Amino acid sequence: MPEKKEKVYSYSRLTTFEQCNLKFKFRYIDKIIPKLEKSIEAHLGSTVHSTLEWLYTQVKEGRIPSLDEVIIFYSQEWEKYYTPDFITQNSLTHQDYFNKGVEFIIVYYTEHKPFDDNTLEIEKRILIDLDEEGNYKIQGFIDRLSYNLKTKEYEIHDYKTANYPPSEEKMHKDRQLALYSIAIKNHYGKDKDVKLTWHFLAFNKRFHIKKSNDDLEKLKKETLELIKKIEETKEFPANKSKLCNWCEYKDMCPAWGNSPDSLKDLQKPKEDLDKYPTLSKYIKEEKLDEE
Numbered sequence: 001m002p003e004k005k006e007k008v009y010s011y012s013r014l015t016t017f018e019q020c021n022l023k024f025k026f027r028y029i030d031k032i033i034p035k036l037e038k039s040i041e042a043h044l045g046s047t048v049h050s051t052l053e054w055l056y057t058q059v060k061e062g063r064i065p066s067l068d069e070v071i072i073f074y075s076q077e078w079e080k081y082y083t084p085d086f087i088t089q090n091s092l093t094h095q096d097y098f099n100k101g102v103e104f105i106i107v108y109y110t111e112h113k114p115f116d117d118n119t120l121e122i123e124k125r126i127l128i129d130l131d132e133e134g135n136y137k138i139q140g141f142i143d144r145l146s147y148n149l150k151t152k153e154y155e156i157h158d159y160k161t162a163n164y165p166p167s168e169e170k171m172h173k174d175r176q177l178a179l180y181s182i183a184i185k186n187h188y189g190k191d192k193d194v195k196l197t198w199h200f201l202a203f204n205k206r207f208h209i210k211k212s213n214d215d216l217e218k219l220k221k222e223t224l225e226l227i228k229k230i231e232e233t234k235e236f237p238a239n240k241s242k243l244c245n246w247c248e249y250k251d252m253c254p255a256w257g258n259s260p261d262s263l264k265d266l267q268k269p270k271e272d273l274d275k276y277p278t279l280s281k282y283i284k285e286e287k288l289d290e291e
């Protein structure tokens with residue numbers, strides 16, 4: 001009997017399809033590697049994420065780094081992957097973005113020191129079965145997972161560096177952390193409470209929600225329906241929107257009067273992705289797809 005091949009989807013694969021079918025085709029079907037990850041916002045986001053990851057790893061190992069050390073780490077990470085080619089969509093300079101990151105770190109550090117909310121995992125990989133047979137799975141990474149010994153709650157933390165926070169309605173509809181909470185409940189018990197927490201670093205604000213088991217079952221069903229829809233899709237039209245300004249395929253997008261270069265040239269080996277640190281989660285997800 002032929003071996004059953006399970007299908008593993010990432011959250012970004014689903015959202016890319018919903019954002020623009022053509023972008024989905026470029027990235028996941030044609031496997032076009034973007035020439036350059038251009039956004040300074042993305043660079044800021046990934047540098048702040050890796051700094052907080054480093055901070056909590058140190059704390060887990062029993063050492064609280066000083067604020068100076070954390071800022072030095074941030075500066076080194078910034079430099080390591082910085083290129084003057086990063087573009088910005090507004091009048092801010094690259095130095096302004098660097099400074100923003102320093103500010104985020106200072107405020108976060110001051111507010112959360114001594115970081116004693118019982119961190120269990122950092123950058124935890126999760127994998128969830130969407131159907132009984134285990135044919136369809138979702139995988140992703142949790143920025144940080146903690147367990148509150150007083151309230152007996154697990155908490156999934158997600159860091160955001162965007163300038164504009166989404167509306168409360170959008171947060172309630174957000175699929176990513178809710179899906180990740182299924183993995184936590186599968187591991188620790190369905191009866192456990194899991195809090196979803198977004199840290200909006202630019203506003204020093206936190207937003208929390210909890211999902212019931214019924215909400216999560218419904219979400220699994222909807223996600224599976226979306227995957228089936230993706231698999232049945234034969235046409236991949238462009239969907240022009242303001243998000244195009246952050247699309248790494250804009251310079252080859254016909255909707256903007258551009259045309260793709262030779263696909264062959266662009267379908268480089270996957271190792272080339274390592275040149276694009278700000279696509280780190282995508283890189284990890286793609287590599288895991290191959291496991």
Ligand code: SF4
Pocket residue numbers: 019020021022023238239240241243244247248249250253254255256
């Ligand atoms: S630039 Fe816009 S329309 Fe074109 S692929 Fe990207 S998201 Fe789609």
